[in-house]
Amino acid sequence: MTKVHAPARRLSRLYLHACKQKSKSRKGSAAKSAVSGLILVAKACGNDVPRLTFWLSNSVVLRAIISKSFGENQFPISVGAAVGMKDDRNWNKKSLSLQWGSVSSRGIASAIEENFSDWENPLIFSAALEKVEAWIFSRIIESIWWQTFTPHMQSGVANEICTSMSSDSIKFYGRTSSSGDQQLEKFSSELWKKAFRDAYERICPVQAGGHECGCLPVLSRLIMEQCVARLDVAMFNAILRESANEIPTDPVADPISDVEVLPIPAGKASFGAGAQLKNAIGNWSRWLTDLFGIDDDDLLQDENSSDATEDDERKCNDASMKSFRLLNALSDLMMLPKDMLLSRTVRKEV
Known part of the structure; x- marks a missing residue:
């Protein structure tokens, strides 16, 4: 330092x-x-x-x-x-x-x-x-x-990652495999795990190499929180497309051109897809916690230590900074039991 x-x-x-x-x-x-x-x-x-x-x-x-x-x-x-x-x-x-x-x-x-x-x-x-x-x-x-996250949303980098895997991995994670959604989830998990690691190495090569660094560790976490929030928007928009063949409409908020980098198929909303998305978000959050210390539990601890007069405001602020907030909400909506929609209150909230 x-x-x-x-x-x-x-x-x-x-x-x-x-x-x-x-x-x-x-x-x-x-x-x-x-x-x-x-x-x-x-x-x-x-x-x-x-x-x-x-x-x-x-x-x-x-x-x-x-x-x-x-x-x-x-x-x-x-x-x-x-x-x-x-x-x-x-x-x-x-x-x-x-x-x-x-x-x-x-x-x-x-x-x-x-x-x-x-x-x-x-x-x-x-x-x-x-x-x-x-x-x-x-x-x-x-x-x-633009240097790390956006390339992983394009077909070129995704194909390179496929070919860099072992023959067994290619067979299991293969993008053209007939096993369907599970292979898509596994491929997406490996792809974004590599993206988070690449971002970590780009922000601080010393820490990524396993050494102690004197720079302020809070800065790398704040940088990554902003990137994750932007990735959350990009994936949310891509999943909500009506079909996988739909062309991206916004190079900033909707930049994903290869839908196979998504954890679930685009345009398909079901309970199974929601559970699959929730599982992927959990894996990503754990990786981010290991690399950058981004942990939703820290937000809850901050709430408990705050004064009662600031409790409501803090809850609102912490909820807005939860990792993958949009994807979490989307997975909850997909997993909503259909009989609950008979309630007018639930329908209004949805």
Whole structure:
């Protein structure tokens, strides 16, 4: 951790030294230079996710150091604020839902230049760092999505994974096998297990290699939560197509062109399909917990530790961040006993 966050410590020393000089211009210049430097190195990273994660972690730590130096009461900043959340000790999951590409990589420097003027104020320095972090965060998500997840939704990568399996696996997981839905589920499970692993290696190759890394572990989990939420939407839209031959309509919200990467056939709603989907979601959630620590049980523990006045709001926020929320709801609907639909209340809820 000492080596990973060396840039953050050096920038903080530069800024705090300028603050001791009692010169507002020097203090403002140090803050502005630090923000400009972070933007410059982040742009130089291109779509290299490990390097972007490195600088995101350093920006968060820099802001935490400045916060601690000026006192938390006067200058409240948290790690969670880097991605639009409230205090990381009391996460507001609902506010995490960033707009995709909400911060333009082309105009980040000019936007900060236009919106921030009083650089002598530490709060302005913090706000500018927060904007930079949100911009880097969105770039990481976009890179992970298009470099890792989207290719696994196309026929080419799926076929490569098929051919890379052993002969026995190909026979069992074969996409043209006559055994049907069970083979489809097994193939989809192997495909997405590989996708999650590839994303893990792309975000932090050091941790993926089994070594300890000094970067903030919470960042990789927050990045993956956003990608999983987007994958949830993509699969939900693909499963709801009327037939497997239907063409995708939206390259962002409906990008799956090969329906055989789905855990259940598209356009077929039944109790068996719902149970199959629920089983697949359970497997994916366990893999995500092992890799990133994304665990729905943590959300329930947070609820129990919160104050009674915040209980209802927290339940709403936690429910919105549950992994594969749409697919879970769809599987519950498919598994609904038909005789329950005789109840007007149940029909209204459905």
